[in-house]
Amino acid sequence: MAESDNIVVETAEKIFADLGDPQTINNDKKNSWQAPLWQALSEAGLPLSWVPDDLGGSGASLADGFALLNAAGRFAVAVPLAETMLAGWLLAQAKVTSPEGEMTVLPASPKDRITLDADGSLSGRARGVPFAKTTRHFAVLAHGKDGVSIALVDAAKARIESGLNVGYDHSDTVTLDKVQPVTLRAAPKGFDQTMMMLMGGVARSLQIAGALESMLDISVRYSNERVAFEKKISKFQAVQHNLARLAGESAAALAAATSAADAIANATSFDDEVYLEAASAKIRCAEAAEKGGAIAHQVHGAIGFTMEHILHRYSLRALAWRDDFGSESHWAVELGKLVASRGADELWPLVASR
Amino acid sequence: MTAALRFDPIRLPEKCEQLRKEVRAFLAEEIAAGTFDPHKPNREDTDVPEFSRKVGAKGWLGMTWPKKYGGQERSFLERYVVTEEMRVANAPTRRFFVADRQSGPVLLKYAPEHIKMDILPRICRGEICFAIGMSEPNSGSDLFAAKTRATKTDGGYLINGTKIWTSSAHIADYMIAIFRTSPPTKENRRHGLTQFLVKMKQPGIKVNPIGQITGQYEFNEVVFTDHFIPDDHVLGEVDGAWKQATSELAYERSGPERFLETYYVLTELVRAVGPNPDTRSAEGIGRLVAQLHTMRRMSVSVAGMLQAGKEPVVEASIVKDIGTVWEQQLPHRVRDLAAFVEETATNRETLERQLDFAIKTAPKLTIQGGTTEVLRGIIARGLGLR
Ligand SMILES: Cc1cc2nc3c(=O)[nH]c(=O)nc-3n(C[C@H](O)[C@H](O)[C@H](O)COP(=O)(O)OP(=O)(O)OC[C@H]3O[C@@H](n4cnc5c(N)ncnc54)[C@H](O)[C@@H]3O)c2cc1C
Numbered sequence: 033m034a035e036s037d038n039i040v041v042e043t044a045e046k047i048f049a050d051l052g053d054p055q056t057i058n059n060d061k062k063n064s065w066q067a068p069l070w071q072a073l074s075e076a077g078l079p080l081s082w083v084p085d086d087l088g089g090s091g092a093s094l095a096d097g098f099a100l101l102n103a104a105g106r107f108a109v110a111v112p113l114a115e116t117m118l119a120g121w122l123l124a125q126a127k128v129t130s131p132e133g134e135m136t137v138l139p140a141s142p143k144d145r146i147t148l149d150a151d152g153s154l155s156g157r158a159r160g161v162p163f164a165k166t167t168r169h170f171a172v173l174a175h176g177k178d179g180v181s182i183a184l185v186d187a188a189k190a191r192i193e194s195g196l197n198v199g200y201d202h203s204d205t206v207t208l209d210k211v212q213p214v215t216l217r218a219a220p221k222g223f224d225q226t227m228m229m230l231m232g233g234v235a236r237s238l239q240i241a242g243a244l245e246s247m248l249d250i251s252v253r254y255s256n257e258r259v260a261f262e263k264k265i266s267k268f269q270a271v272q273h274n275l276a277r278l279a280g281e282s283a284a285a286l287a288a289a290t291s292a293a294d295a296i297a298n299a300t301s302f303d304d305e306v307y308l309e310a311a312s313a314k315i316r317c318a319e320a321a322e323k324g325g326a327i328a329h330q331v332h333g334a335i336g337f338t339m340e341h342i343l344h345r346y347s348l349r350a351l352a353w354r355d356d357f358g359s360e361s362h363w364a365v366e367l368g369k370l371v372a373s374r375g376a377d378e379l380w381p382l383v384a385s386r
Numbered sequence: 387m388t389a390a391l392r393f394d395p396i397r398l399p400e401k402c403e404q405l406r407k408e409v410r411a412f413l414a415e416e417i418a419a420g421t422f423d424p425h426k427p428n429r430e431d432t433d434v435p436e437f438s439r440k441v442g443a444k445g446w447l448g449m450t451w452p453k454k455y456g457g458q459e460r461s462f463l464e465r466y467v468v469t470e471e472m473r474v475a476n477a478p479t480r481r482f483f484v485a486d487r488q489s490g491p492v493l494l495k496y497a498p499e500h501i502k503m504d505i506l507p508r509i510c511r512g513e514i515c516f517a518i519g520m521s522e523p524n525s526g527s528d529l530f531a532a533k534t535r536a537t538k539t540d541g542g543y544l545i546n547g548t549k550i551w552t553s554s555a556h557i558a559d560y561m562i563a564i565f566r567t568s569p570p571t572k573e574n575r576r577h578g579l580t581q582f583l584v585k586m587k588q589p590g591i592k593v594n595p596i597g598q599i600t601g602q603y604e605f606n607e608v609v610f611t612d613h614f615i616p617d618d619h620v621l622g623e624v625d626g627a628w629k630q631a632t633s634e635l636a637y638e639r640s641g642p643e644r645f646l647e648t649y650y651v652l653t654e655l656v657r658a659v660g661p662n663p664d665t666r667s668a669e670g671i672g673r674l675v676a677q678l679h680t681m682r683r684m685s686v687s688v689a690g691m692l693q694a695g696k697e698p699v700v701e702a703s704i705v706k707d708i709g710t711v712w713e714q715q716l717p718h719r720v721r722d723l724a725a726f727v728e729e730t731a732t733n734r735e736t737l738e739r740q741l742d743f744a745i746k747t748a749p750k751l752t753i754q755g756g757t758t759e760v761l762r763g764i765i766a767r768g769l770g771l772r
Contacts, residue, residue: 256770272762279768280704283391315676364668364671368667379652383678386398
């Protein structure tokens with residue numbers, strides 16, 4: 033729970049505290065908080081953190097951007113900040129300039145594919161695309177005859193069936209039917225959809241870890257306020273042990289997510305070690321969201337089950353984020369296959385590689 | 387925010403990787419020479435004195451201690467690498483591990499100079515074995531209920547009472563123990579315990595073996611009858627051992643030994659499923675590897691904190707809690723998945739034999755070194771709940 037010495041994170045935390053406070057947002061039934069928050073984030077250059085200056089962004093480091101996402105998770109903000117950052121990052125891989133405004137990436141699931149036809153148009157379906165309905169542009173990864181391309185697409189050209197995820201945020205199905213992109217470039221050699229999914233998965237891991245930190249925080253605070261049987265419930269050993277377990281899950285999520293972020297930020301390529309870090313983070317953070325969220329609700333009793341209370345803003349989002357960019361089941365199968373193909377005697381060297 | 391839990395992503399420096407290669411090469415040679423069998427965690431010969439001396443000769447004992455006591459002045463991270471490689475290879479570390487991890491650091495802090503000069507170099511050479519005498523028949527989790535008395539006499543103390551569950555007491559040369567030097571006070575029930583260096587194999591000490599459910603013999607009852615300990619064997623403050631004992635436990639709680647004790651069944655499962663696992667096996671293995679990787683990152687991070695001179699009591703307790711629960715569940719999860727391993731897998735018998743032993747080992751993992759409940763109490767205190 034960083035007392036941050038990082039200027040990007042400090043700026044973001046100040047904006048979140050002023051304009052994205054979960055309690056205020058939760059009380060605001062008309063969603064009038066969204067525009068001012070997005071505007072402040074944009075003015076600070078945060079949504080395009082990962083886009084170099086010459087491509088229209090603010091050129092922050094990968095590490096700073098990851099720390100920013102962790103902070104965003106602590107506030108469980110429901111604006112497409114992570115999505116726009118990922119989209120900008122993806123476009124920058126092929127030196128495509130980022131436009132202004134909200135963006136999202138597609139596909140958002142390792143199982144979906146967008147194809148590039150010979151005439152330069154894009155077709156395919158992507159499910160579970162976060163915020164597709166409310167963003168202006170999509171950064172798209174597409175498979176063509178000559179390999180992988182990265183495209184900027186005007187959202188108005190796509191068919192969008194809107195949906196909501198478990199956390200009540202937009203998670204939509206996007207269909208592209210021979211859509212001509214605004215810009216299209218070949219992806220750099222070696223870049224593929226798996227890398228994009230791992231990057232998205234690590235972004236979600238940091239958000240989940242942040243949400244868990246906040247769940248721990250508000251649960252500890254609540255237990256020190258709520259009185260039952262003439263005692264603060266924090267004095268009951270059973271409650272203490274539940275909170276100790278929540279602290280463990282929160283710590284595990286944070287450790288896994290920050291380690292994976294650090295691995296990607298310092299990697300020269302997405303080798304097996306980076307794969308281990310990124311896939312593990314998504315798996316472990318998703319498990320922590322399940323276990324930790326259940327404890328946070330248990331400690332809060334019925335009050336935490338109401339729409340009026342802010343707990344759901346963290347708990348349901350953490351659960352929803354499990355599904356984006358490959359669920360833990362997906363990555364577990366893939367990681368298991370990788371481990372098996374390398375062979376039993378290579379497992380420890382892989383785990384102990386750094 | 388209430389809880390400042392941080393696990394910085396520490397990376398092991400390059401010199402650790404060099405060291406890791408040396409340790410692996412050494413262990414491979416020892417395995418080839420038949421010193422131990424890495425596939426047999428349940429072997430009867432876990433005490434291998436010549437192996438201890440070879441590890442000492444390599445400079446891998448007391449690695450972080452000052453050179454004048456035989457140490458190497460290397461980092462906690464380097465020690466970490468040696469520990470995990472030994473553990474993963476199922477190397478016979480019983481004879482030296484407690485001395486290296488725990489007893490040595492206690493002596494460094496509290497023993498008089500002539501004792502340090504005498505004992506520490508021998509630990510570094512792998513010549514001597516230590517035991518820990520904290521638990522008593524009616525005092526385990528509640529350390530402060532310990533009753534074994536140390537009564538002041540001419541030039542020292544006379545010890546009467548019983549320690550129990552003392553690992554390696556039957557092969558130990560020394561024990562670091564806590565004894566009652568005066569009754570607890572009304573204000574402070576932690577008062578009145580003192581830490582002593584006990585020389586084993588002396589008159590007035592009887593070691594009685596206790597069998598374990600694994601079929602192994604590892605811990606003991608130790609009965610003291612008018613056993614004499616000289617004054618200069620008092621470690622630290624008379625009546626003030628509680629602080630010393632609890633900080634000693636921090637070393638015991640976050641290392642790789644706290645999640646790797648049953649690791650071998652995972653390797654064996656991967657071997658049994660082969661290079662093209664079915665979806666169920668792949669998913670099971672993937673989850674276990676992700677959990678293992680996460681714990682190791684947390685544990686390395688705590689080693690980094692120790693290296694930086696911090697006292698990560700809560701973080702270490704979290705690692706031990708999650709780590710030991712994991713290593714306890716691991717054999718059972720592997721058993722679930724092993725049900726689908728082909729009859730033809732060449733290592734089927736090894737896997738079954740290992741599972742049998744790991745399942746018998748599992749119950750102790752969340753008890754030794756402080757129970758899960760006690761650890762969660764420490765974490766709760768760290769969260770400001772008590
Ligand atoms: C393999 C092995 C090796 C060991 N080696 C050594 C050694 O070398 N030296 C040594 O000194 N000891 C050793 N021990 C002992 C170990 O440290 C103790 O077993 C442990 O501290 C628990 O004490 P106990 O067994 O007396 O259980 P108890 O303290 O009687 O506890 C029984 C149960 O009650 C729970 N409990 C107790 N108090 C509380 C509380 N306040 N709140 C909630 N729950 C509570 C415990 O968590 C546990 O579940 C070893 C133990 C094992 C299993």
